[in-house]
Amino acid sequence: MPEHPESAPSTDISATGAPIADTGAPAARARRGTRRRLTADDWADAALAALGERGLAGVAVEPLAARLGATKGSFYWHFTGRDALVAAALARWEEMSTERIIAAMEAAEPDPAGRLAALLRAATASAAEDPLEVRLLAAGDHPEVAAVLARVTERRVGYLARLFEQLGFPPAEARHRGFLSYTSYLGHAQLSHALPGAVPLDAAYLAAVTEALLKP
Numbered sequence: 604m605p606e607h608p609e610s611a612p613s614t615d616i617s618a619t620g621a622p623i624a625d626t627g628a629p630a631a632r633a634r635r636g637t638r639r640r641l642t643a644d645d646w647a648d649a650a651l652a653a654l655g656e657r658g659l660a661g662v663a664v665e666p667l668a669a670r671l672g673a674t675k676g677s678f679y680w681h682f683t684g685r686d687a688l689v690a691a692a693l694a695r696w697e698e699m700s701t702e703r704i705i706a707a708m709e710a711a712e713p714d715p716a717g718r719l720a721a722l723l724r725a726a727t728a729s730a731a732e733d734p735l736e737v738r739l740l741a742a743g744d745h746p747e748v749a750a751v752l753a754r755v756t757e758r759r760v761g762y763l764a765r766l767f768e769q770l771g772f773p774p775a776e777a778r779h780r781g782f783l784s785y786t787s788y789l790g791h792a793q794l795s796h797a798l799p800g801a802v803p804l805d806a807a808y809l810a811a812v813t814e815a816l817l818k819p
Contacts, residue, residue, distance in 0.1 A: 641671060641673055641677050641681075642681070643681040643682070643691060644695060645671065646667065646671070646677075646678060646681055646682065646688060646691070647688070647691045647692040647694075647695040648692075648695065649667045649670055649671055650662045650667060650688050650689065650691075650692035651692050651695065651696055651735060652670075653666070653667060653670070654692065654735060654738055654739070654742075655733060655734050655735035655738055656734075658738050658741060658742060659689070659738075659742040659745060659748065662685065662688065662689055662692065663685070664678050664685060664688070667688075686747075689747060690747060693747060693748065693751045694751075696735070696739070696751070697751055697754065697755055700736075700755070701755050701758055701759060702758075704722070704725070704726075705758075705762055708721060708722055715766045715767075715769040715770050716770060716813075716817060718766055719763070719766050719767075719770075719784070719813060719816070719817070720809075720810070720813045722763075723784070723788070723809055723812065723813055724806070724809050726788055727788060727791055727792075727804065727809060728804065730788070730791070730792035730795065731791075731792070731795040731796075731804055734796050736789075736792055737792055737793055737796050739751075739752060740752070740789070740793070756785070759785055760778070760781045760782055760785050761781070762781075763780070763781035763784050763785060764777045764778040764780070764781035765777070766781075767780045767781060770817065780816060783816065784816055787812065787816075
């Protein structure tokens with residue numbers, strides 16, 4: 604197997620253009636050895652950051668390589684092309700923004716009402732700071748983005764509906780309340796970026812929203 608591009612030893616060039624032999628100095632080797640190899644997740648995270656800043660058009664190999672201080676060779680070590688990177692970034696977002704959050708909520712809060720309140724607080728604060736979800740919604744005409752958004756929406760609404768069922772609401776009403784909760788969150792996220800400061804983010808407001816969602 605070829606050597607990983609990020610771990611290949613470097614060769615210095617003299618003023619005449621001739622290579623200078625590596626003397627094997629321990630300090631130089633140590634400096635090279637401390638450079639961490641980039642992983643596919645590193646590239647996916649960088650792609651998500653670019654997507655949040657400039658939308659799907661911002662995901663391009665050369666700017667991401669510059670952002671990571673890497674070469675295009677490192678990129679092609681992990682991915683066959685840009686489409687593969689976009690797919691990996693979307694899968695990473697799906698895992699980090701939905702599955703891990705649900706798992707953390709389940710582990711941290713035994714009470715369904717407490718879980719719902721904590722989820723609303725955390726999701727609203729995160730969406731207000733990070734425009735990624737709003738950018739993804741704007742890119743919903745891209746087939747792969749649309750497919751991931753559909754899966755994430757169903758997973759999130761389904762989880763919220765389960766919380767409402769655990770609180771005693773019948774399944775159909777629990778699903779309606781799950782949709783209401785989720786669309787309220789999305790609307791809040793979009794407005795917070797379109798009109799910064801126009802929507803409240805304080806704990807009292809979010810507590811009132813949770814109370815309204817829980818009313819029989």
